[in-house]
Amino acid sequence: MSSLKLLKLNAVRNIQQGELNLHSRLNLIHGENGSGKTSILEAIHLLSSGKSFRTSKTGSLVSVDGDELAIYAESQxxxxIGLLKPRRQAAQLKLDLESQKNWDNVARLLPVQVLDAGSFLLLEGGPKSRRRFLDWGVFHVEHGFLNHWRVTRKCIAQRNQLLKSARADEQLLQVWDRELCQAANSVDLARKTYFDRFVPVFAETYHALAGDSAVETLSLEYQRGWDPQLELETVLKNSRHQDLKYGATQNGPHRADILVTAGKSPAIDVLSRGQQKVLVSALKIAQGSLFSEAIQDRCIYLVDDLPAELDRENRAKILQKLLRLDSQLFVTSVELDSIKNCLESTPEMRTFHVERGTITD
Ligand SMILES: Nc1ncnc2c1ncn2[C@@H]1O[C@H](COP(=O)(O)OP(=O)(O)OP(=O)(O)O)[C@@H](O)[C@H]1O
Ligand SMILES: [Mg+2]
Structure with a gap:
């Protein structure tokens, strides 16, 4: 089962030392502003993926009073799983005492989703965040995707290098094009297969959350990153001139996106802030739902400060829906009661209080 039983932290931001014996379903973390709540969630995220959800500079997670941080966890x-991250050097990751070259095995073991203020960039931000969202699901559900995606990335990097060189060798370009097309078609197929499964799960989740205020014209569309009517090979040939001009591949799966529209307009232009938050929450919850259905396992949700613009009823619905997923939840809040008041009945849970980096339960 993908959930954590024990978490130990050393020199993570303002937490010099912390130990949490976790509940398999619900963990509430409360404390004043700046006490260290988000840092606990960040540590779980860093362990599961090698990245923080707050910053691209993982070195900044190392306590100012130390040279390296350490995170250790035991799953149910x-x-x-153990991680050592010196401030400036690369991280060292171990799974069951074995050193790991990358995060593939640990990421599969710890499928972590985040719901925080930054999640709303999913609608506001560029395609990259939506591609990352889609690929989280594709990685977990569609086997073989990761290898095809790695080949795709390698081909695009090689191709871009050639495109930038003063005299791009046409024959060599064609060799990379052929390999790229093969991998790109597999990436596209995996994404499309996942997306087709995702849409009905999302629709159901969204309607359950939004209720009467659901936007009926809302729709999601997968865009693969090149003209849907043409083979990628043809598109690459047709855009050769443009690619050479920019020194970069303009079409391909690295340009995929999910269009979220309400009627004919982008959802972001039509929905209120609150409605956008319900929509993003539905996207995230639907992903966990599909994950559980496809993998017969559960996700770990990190819910940081259930966004302020949600009213109590919406916060309650989101929490209840997450609880019903049978996922393991970590929920932070300044006020413990503001979360407890959102729960229908009092489910079994563990609460942790954080005060200036010290965690007590
Ligand atoms: N590298 C670091 N070393 C030591 N302390 C740090 C480091 N980075 C950040 N901090 C401090 O750690 C504290 C915890 O930050 P964190 O974001 O986890 O708080 P929080 O409890 O989530 O607060 P809020 O309720 O405002 O979201 C903050 O006081 C911050 O200034
Ligand atoms: Mg915080």
Whole structure:
């Protein structure tokens, strides 16, 4: 089962040392502003993916009073995961005492989703955040995707290098094009297959959350990153001139996106802030729902400060929906009661109080 039983932190931001014996379903973390709540969630995210959800500079997570941070966790299924991250050097990751070259195995073991103020960039931000969102699901559900995606990235990087060189060798370009097209078609197929499964799960989740205020004209469309009517090979040939001009591949799966529209307009232009938050929450919850259905496992949700612009009823619906997913939840809040008041009945849970970096339960 993908959930954490024990979490130990050393020199993570203002937390010099912390130990949390976790509940398999609901963990509430409360404390004043700046006490260290988000840092606990960040540590879980860093362990599961090598990245923070707050910053691209993972070195900044290392306590100013230390040279390296350490995170250790045990999963309910008995796996042990350890991470050492010196401020300036690369991280060292271990799974069951074995050094890991990358995060593939640990990311599969710890499928973590985040719901925080930054999640709303999913609608506001560029395609990259939506591609990342889509690929989280594709990675977990569609096997073989990761290898095809790695080949795609390698081909695009090689191709871009050639395009930038003063005299791009046409024959060499064609070699990379052929390999790129093969991998790109597999990436596209995996994404499309996942997306087709995702849409009905999302629709159901969204209607359950939004109720009467659901925007009926809302729709999601997958865009693969090149003309849907043409083969990528043809598109690459047709855009050769443009690619050479920019020194970069203009079409391909690295340009994929999910269009979120309400009627004929982008949802972001039509929906209120609150409605956008309900929509993003539905996207995130639907992903966990599909994950559980497809993998017969559960996700870990990190819910940081259930966004302020949601009213109590919406916060309650989101929490209840997450609880019903049977996922493991970590929910932070300044006021413990503001979360407890959102829960229908009092489910089994563990609460943790954080005060200036010290965690007590
Ligand atoms: N590298 C670091 N070393 C030591 N302290 C740090 C470091 N980075 C950040 N901090 C401090 O750690 C504290 C915890 O930050 P964190 O964001 O986890 O607080 P929080 O409890 O989530 O607060 P809020 O309720 O405002 O969201 C803050 O006081 C911050 O200034
Ligand atoms: Mg915080």
């Amino acid at each position: 299924s008995g796996h042990r």
